[in-house]
Amino acid sequence: MVQHNGKNRIVFNCSFQYQGQNLNELLLPGPVLGPPLLDVLLRFREHSVAVSSDIKGMFHQVRLLPEDKPLLRFLWRDLNVQELPRVYEWQVLPFGTTCSPCCAVFALQKHALDHSQPEDDVRDSVLKSFYVDNCLQSFTSVEEAKCFVDRIRNLLAD
Secondary structure (H helix, E strand, C coil), X not given: CEEECCEEEXXXXXXXXXXXXXXXXXXXXXXXXXXXXXXXHHHHCCCCEEEEEECCCCHHHCECCCCCHHHHEEEECCCCXXXXXXXXXXXXXXXXXXXXXXXXXXHHHHHHXXXXXXXCHHHXXXXXXXXXXXXXXXXXXXXXXXXHHHHHHHHHHC
């Protein structure tokens, strides 16, 4: 259990060894789908008005495919040690798996491609200005930045 921002979070250690193996060793991390961090940071400093945003709970907003859910099962029981543990399956991407960042970025980029037009600047922003769940972008004016924030919110709210 880890406390973050005053909230308790259950942490699944997918690197925990059991009989010489762990889940992360059995999962492929996948390719790096987003731009390099240096590229995002350099573009962020291009103009005088900066916008920084974060997709809240990004991993938990990405549903697992039905065929992947049985591969991410876990045992749980409350503090009563007399009780047998119950088996659960993750429904969304868990924190701690080596493949979660790649899967989350893929879902974000696919959503942007499916719900925007090729000429939309928000599509370009998702592909070039996001580092996993963090967007860093700069603009020449406050009005332009506000307009972008409204458009990216609308795109990601779908």
